[in-house]
Amino acid sequence: MTALFALATSLLWGLADFGGGLLTRRIPALTVVVVSQVLAVLVLGAIVLATGAWTEAGPQLWYAVGAGVVGPAAMLAFYKALALGPMGVVSPLGSLGVIVPVSVGLIVGDRPGLLQFAGIGVAVLGIVLAGGPELRGAPVQRQTVLLTLVAAFGFGSVMALIAEASTTVTGLSLALFVQRVTNVLVGGGALYASVRRGARALPEGGTPVIRAALPALAFVGLADVAANGTYAIAAQQGPVSLAAVLASLYPVVTAVAAFAVLKERLRAIQAAGALLALGGTVLLVAT
Numbered sequence: 001m002t003a004l005f006a007l008a009t010s011l012l013w014g015l016a017d018f019g020g021g022l023l024t025r026r027i028p029a030l031t032v033v034v035v036s037q038v039l040a041v042l043v044l045g046a047i048v049l050a051t052g053a054w055t056e057a058g059p060q061l062w063y064a065v066g067a068g069v070v071g072p073a074a075m076l077a078f079y080k081a082l083a084l085g086p087m088g089v090v091s092p093l094g095s096l097g098v099i100v101p102v103s104v105g106l107i108v109g110d111r112p113g114l115l116q117f118a119g120i121g122v123a124v125l126g127i128v129l130a131g132g133p134e135l136r137g138a139p140v141q142r143q144t145v146l147l148t149l150v151a152a153f154g155f156g157s158v159m160a161l162i163a164e165a166s167t168t169v170t171g172l173s174l175a176l177f178v179q180r181v182t183n184v185l186v187g188g189g190a191l192y193a194s195v196r197r198g199a200r201a202l203p204e205g206g207t208p209v210i211r212a213a214l215p216a217l218a219f220v221g222l223a224d225v226a227a228n229g230t231y232a233i234a235a236q237q238g239p240v241s242l243a244a245v246l247a248s249l250y251p252v253v254t255a256v257a258a259f260a261v262l263k264e265r266l267r268a269i270q271a272a273g274a275l276l277a278l279g280g281t282v283l284l285v286a287t
Helices: 002-023 029-051 061-084 087-107 114-130 142-164 169-196 207-212 214-237 240-247 250-261 268-286
Strands: none
Touching: 002 029, 002 214, 002 240, 002 250, 029 061, 029 169, 029 214, 061 087, 061 142, 061 169, 087 114, 087 142, 087 240, 114 240, 114 250, 114 268, 142 169, 142 214, 142 240, 169 214, 207 214, 214 240, 240 268, 250 268
16 A cells, blocks of 8 residues: 555656646746645645544644745745756756655664665666756756755655654645645745745736636646645555655656657656666565
């Protein structure tokens, strides 16, 4: 079950990233983040009210608040890095965030076998290569690398924090609601600050463009929420290191979606990365 939920996480995150990437071509990135999260909050709020999940409020929700603060900060660092440097460097480095939950899993007692360690190594290498790293070209600014590593640490920290935010399915919906409310507050503050500095909050065409994109924005927000939920369940049911690596296969999903929908050709290094990630997954699941 751990592998199943973790692989579902990678599928959902990969599709959410693909959808978000398409939307940011027409709508400012911060606006995409805030609006998609507001829509997710509305749905999660209804679930919390319907299930009575608020009765499970407790100190563990601070983990959800932490994830809600770290997530938007990591995303902002990631977008800034993409603006400063080549995607072929930023994207693979950003996927290194998997090291955080894997390390947490080892600290709390995960003891993978030899084949599982091999699977983790092969899968992580495949995840990095699936991003299509640029091995040649001009030197990358130190600030770009630093921002990307900050983003990667943030993404990995969100995975570790949300896994600790609840121990029950009902409580998980409350934890995800708290996380998303925090996301909206932090992201909304960042959007307000950027507008004060002269940036645009609305795309060319104004609010009609936002209204037309609401279904896609809702999909991105809800897919991201669902991915956090399936990851939390995977991490609670099995070794965190196994769940984290399998959940982090989402760059492969995004690359395949771009190939299938946009007809973007996979570079040889991306195809090799996808195959390595698949091989690592087989080793992890089979042991």
